Amino acid sequence: MKNISYPAPVHSPRSATLTQRSGRLLVALLLSTILVAAGLIFAPPASAATSVAIKPGSIATVPVGSTGIRDAKVTASTTLTALPKSGGGVYTSVQARAGKSGAYAAQARTYPNGTVTVSIKRLNGTGRSLTQSTISSYVTLDRKIKAGEKLTLTLEAKGTSTVTLKATAKIGTSTAREVSAKDTSGSRISAEGKGAVTFYTSKGSPSLKASVASSSYAAVKQPVTTPKPTPSAPAPAPVKPTPAPAPVKPAPAPAPVEPAPAPPANPTVPASGFPTAATTGVPAGVSLTVHEGDLVITKANTVIDGVEVRGIIDIKAPGVVIKNSRIVGGSTARSIGLVTNVNSGQPFTIQDSEIYAAKEDPAWNGLVGSNFTAVRMDIHTVVDPVRVLGNNVVVRDSWLHDNSHWEKDPLRGGTPSHDDSVQIEGGASIVLEGNRMEGATNAAVQITQNSSIAKLGSITIRDNYLQDGGCTINVGASAANNRPIVTSNVFGPERIFAGCAIVAPESSAPVLKGNIWEKGSVPITRYTIG
Numbered sequence: 001m002k003n004i005s006y007p008a009p010v011h012s013p014r015s016a017t018l019t020q021r022s023g024r025l026l027v028a029l030l031l032s033t034i035l036v037a038a039g040l041i042f043a044p045p046a047s048a049a050t051s052v053a054i055k056p057g058s059i060a061t062v063p064v065g066s067t068g069i070r071d072a073k074v075t076a077s078t079t080l081t082a083l084p085k086s087g088g089g090v091y092t093s094v095q096a097r098a099g100k101s102g103a104y105a106a107q108a109r110t111y112p113n114g115t116v117t118v119s120i121k122r123l124n125g126t127g128r129s130l131t132q133s134t135i136s137s138y139v140t141l142d143r144k145i146k147a148g149e150k151l152t153l154t155l156e157a158k159g160t161s162t163v164t165l166k167a168t169a170k171i172g173t174s175t176a177r178e179v180s181a182k183d184t185s186g187s188r189i190s191a192e193g194k195g196a197v198t199f200y201t202s203k204g205s206p207s208l209k210a211s212v213a214s215s216s217y218a219a220v221k222q223p224v225t226t227p228k229p230t231p232s233a234p235a236p237a238p239v240k241p242t243p244a245p246a247p248v249k250p251a252p253a254p255a256p257v258e259p260a261p262a263p264p265a266n267p268t269v270p271a272s273g274f275p276t277a278a279t280t281g282v283p284a285g286v287s288l289t290v291h292e293g294d295l296v297i298t299k300a301n302t303v304i305d306g307v308e309v310r311g312i313i314d315i316k317a318p319g320v321v322i323k324n325s326r327i328v329g330g331s332t333a334r335s336i337g338l339v340t341n342v343n344s345g346q347p348f349t350i351q352d353s354e355i356y357a358a359k360e361d362p363a364w365n366g367l368v369g370s371n372f373t374a375v376r377m378d379i380h381t382v383v384d385p386v387r388v389l390g391n392n393v394v395v396r397d398s399w400l401h402d403n404s405h406w407e408k409d410p411l412r413g414g415t416p417s418h419d420d421s422v423q424i425e426g427g428a429s430i431v432l433e434g435n436r437m438e439g440a441t442n443a444a445v446q447i448t449q450n451s452s453i454a455k456l457g458s459i460t461i462r463d464n465y466l467q468d469g470g471c472t473i474n475v476g477a478s479a480a481n482n483r484p485i486v487t488s489n490v491f492g493p494e495r496i497f498a499g500c501a502i503v504a505p506e507s508s509a510p511v512l513k514g515n516i517w518e519k520g521s522v523p524i525t526r527y528t529i530g
Helices: 023-038
Strands: 050-054 059-069 072-080 090-099 102-110 116-124 131-134 151-158 163-171 177-183 193-201 208-219 289-292 295-297 303-305 307-310 313-315 320-323 348-351 367-369 372-375 378-380 386-389 393-396 399-401 420-426 430-433 443-447 459-462 473-475 485-487 502-504 511-513
Touching: 050 059, 050 193, 059 072, 059 090, 059 208, 072 090, 072 193, 090 151, 090 208, 102 151, 102 163, 102 193, 116 151, 116 163, 116 177, 193 208, 367 372, 399 420
Parallel strands: 289 307, 295 313, 303 320, 320 348, 348 372, 367 386, 372 393, 378 399, 386 420, 393 430, 420 443, 430 459, 443 473, 459 485, 473 502, 485 511
Antiparallel strands: 050 208, 059 193, 072 151, 072 208, 090 102, 090 193, 102 116, 116 131, 151 163, 163 177
């Protein structure tokens, strides 16, 4: 394979924009966009209620409006007759500027447990070159949705050299959550396009029915500021000569002035300084060569650069470097991970790459093993993005998000999936630093003691943005006498138990320093005993 070489690795500078591919979902999304724009999908414009069937692994599309508009706002109120019982959930999107070059979409993902997350996407290209970019942060709606409840999405797109995007989402009559983005990339969509509503559910979900209760696609105007006319200046009045001033006594020296108090701290610590789609994954402009099937590495110091692996990477030699690559799995899922060294334990490095399951399955996990360093990774659409099974692991500056979740997981006897951003089953010298972890149902970091794998040792969790899970960091009861160091982390607002940033048994009380809640910068000085 011409893209696999053996010299020492050289780090290439990264771009400021990440392009994410999402396999079959993305092909279907853009295909539906193109068909809508070309007038080849003849579903009626959704001015009245329109019912659609959502088949597993395919897109259902309802056009909105019939005229191409550039600066536009699309709005749709939708319902699901039932929530998905398994799989990765239902993706509901409203699209603006939909045409042959792509579309912008406000995408809501409804999980089997009713959690709804929203983000803004950009779709570009066709066929094998089809790409989807996440160009905003993710927000989670304030409450869970129920079957038959109305989900209202809006997306406004304005501008050309800079495309300004604003999306809102709400359940029923609750308060809407907002997410925004600005797109100045070379892939931005500046042309006019049509509107659409799309539904998608993964192959792991059953067929569902949805309804578009109402929708609209209308032009919005850029604000125009008209300068006020300047009034003519009146003729100046005659000026009388000013008498000479009286002698002035020197002013006394001013009294000492107390220094002004420091301004109050920013009430909310922004999460924007942590990894996002723009700073993780495959750098923009990197051309990937497809490798069909698994890639088993048996030669020391192999460098894998610019490869899309449609299988897994199994590392069986030391010093392997993987960079600027994408690993998406094949048709048969295996719980050892999409990138793994569990069979060898040989050390490796992976950076500036993306890992996800193109075909979701309860058995797929992301990066699994020990003795590895992962930097600027984008890992999503798997049950556990990172699973640590031994010593010497570093995960830094990476984005772990959008876990796969099944309410009835066949690998867990029909109980819910136990998805974590990072699951540590055993090992020492483990460092999680500078990451953004969100989207897991169980915990962002789960620490347990699996003595058959490795004994727990030093674990450091620092300078991360952490949210979601029941409690966001969960030190299990089996992790006896291990005290993880948890310092300088920002805990976001989303989790099942609102005030539970960290839960641990007293025997494994974490060492806490400098951790804060994102909202209000309130220090976190305690943990929940569990």
